[in-house]
Amino acid sequence: MKLCGLGILFSTLMAFLAGxxxxxxxxxxxxxxxxxxxxxxxxxQIERQFNPSxxxxxxxxxxxxxxxxxxxxxxxAGKDSLIIESExxxxxxxxxxxxxxxxxxxxxxxxxxxxxTEDSVYIVYDPPVYKVRIGDFRTRAEAxxxxxxxxxxxxxxxxxxGDRILxxxxxxxxxxxxxxxx
Numbered sequence: 001m002k003l004c005g006l007g008i009l010f011s012t013l014m015a016f017l018a019g020x021x022x023x024x025x026x027x028x029x030x031x032x033x034x035x036x037x038x039x040x041x042x043x044x045q046i047e048r049q050f051n052p053s054x055x056x057x058x059x060x061x062x063x064x065x066x067x068x069x070x071x072x073x074x075x076x077a078g079k080d081s082l083i084i085e086s087e088x089x090x091x092x093x094x095x096x097x098x099x100x101x102x103x104x105x106x107x108x109x110x111x112x113x114x115x116x117t118e119d120s121v122y123i124v125y126d127p128p129v130y131k132v133r134i135g136d137f138r139t140r141a142e143a144x145x146x147x148x149x150x151x152x153x154x155x156x157x158x159x160x161x162g163d164r165i166l167x168x169x170x171x172x173x174x175x176x177x178x179x180x181x182x
Contacts, residue, residue: 081173091165092143093122094150096158097132105130115153119146124163134158136165 097108105123109132112121119135134150137143143160150158 083171083173084168085171086166086168088164089138089167091163091167092137092140092160093133093135093163093165094137094143094147094155094158095131095133095161096150096155098129100128100130102130105132108132112155116150120166133161133163136167138165138167 096112097105099105099108109121109123112132112134116134122133124131124133135143135146137146140160147158147160
């Protein structure tokens with residue numbers, strides 16, 4: 001019984017050791033000798049052999065892409081463009097928060113941007129206070145009307161203040177007439 005147990009232990013140990021050994025086939029990644037694999041090629045030689053035209057796009061593909069871009073530009077050339085002009089003016093904004101800490105002001109601005117998406121939100125620095133303000137209103141009446149809506153969404157302490165605002169207006173820029181070929 002003792003001899004049988006030793007035989008099983010010995011054969012198990014041999015199988016374990018045989019499994020732990022590595023094979024030579026997995027060590028070799030290529031058939032070239034190690035001297036060639038470790039040999040470094042100078043950069044100048046690689047640059048001499050490099051041919052950038054091997055990496056160029058096919059000429060037909062480039063010409064086709066260029067024609068598509070020209071057609072798109074020609075179709076858009078006949079359309080008028082719209083731009084937004086901003087003009088500074090005296091007006092009103094709604095102040096919702098004031099603090100001497102810039103981080104608190106930025107945090108309040110981010111919160112406000114998420115809650116009030118239709119108006120611009122500004123941080124105005126009037127030393128030593130950072131003020132968070134909403135909107136660009138031409139008249140106090142417009143600002144007061146918006147103030148009622150802000151009070152209902154959690155800005156109960158907000159008030160209307162006079163400030164320099166940006167009046168934005170959309171301006172249509174006519175396309176230039178294309179030159180006629182005669």
